[in-house]
Amino acid sequence: MLCLAVTYRIQEGHEEEAAALLRQMVEPTRAEPGNLMYLVHRSPTEPGQFFFYEQYTDQAALDAHRAAPHFQQFMVNGVFNFIASREPVIYELLD
Secondary structure: OEEEEEEEEEOOOOHHHHHHHHHHHHHHHHOOOOEEEEEEEEOOOOOOEEEEEEEEOOHHHHHHHHHOHHHHHHHHOOHHHHEEEEEEEEEEOOO
16 A cells, blocks of 8 residues: 655645645545545645645556546646645555
8 A cells, every 4th residue: 555645835826726626636536446545635824735645555546546637637737837845755554
């Protein structure tokens, strides 16, 4: 199992637009084969800071997520246009 933890900081003035796009990612991502968990959080004190906690069965499932039409639409062609910074970390489950 893989865990992906990502912190995004969104450019000032685009916070609500990014939040709307991120909300649209939740349902289709949770429906993907190989997705075990997909949670998107927003800082209550910094409206442009978002944290993702994602779990996938394996690297192939994560790769499929990144290739999915909704990822391309809402992230690559949406949220990625407003990113000030992105800090992804991938973890593997200890046996």
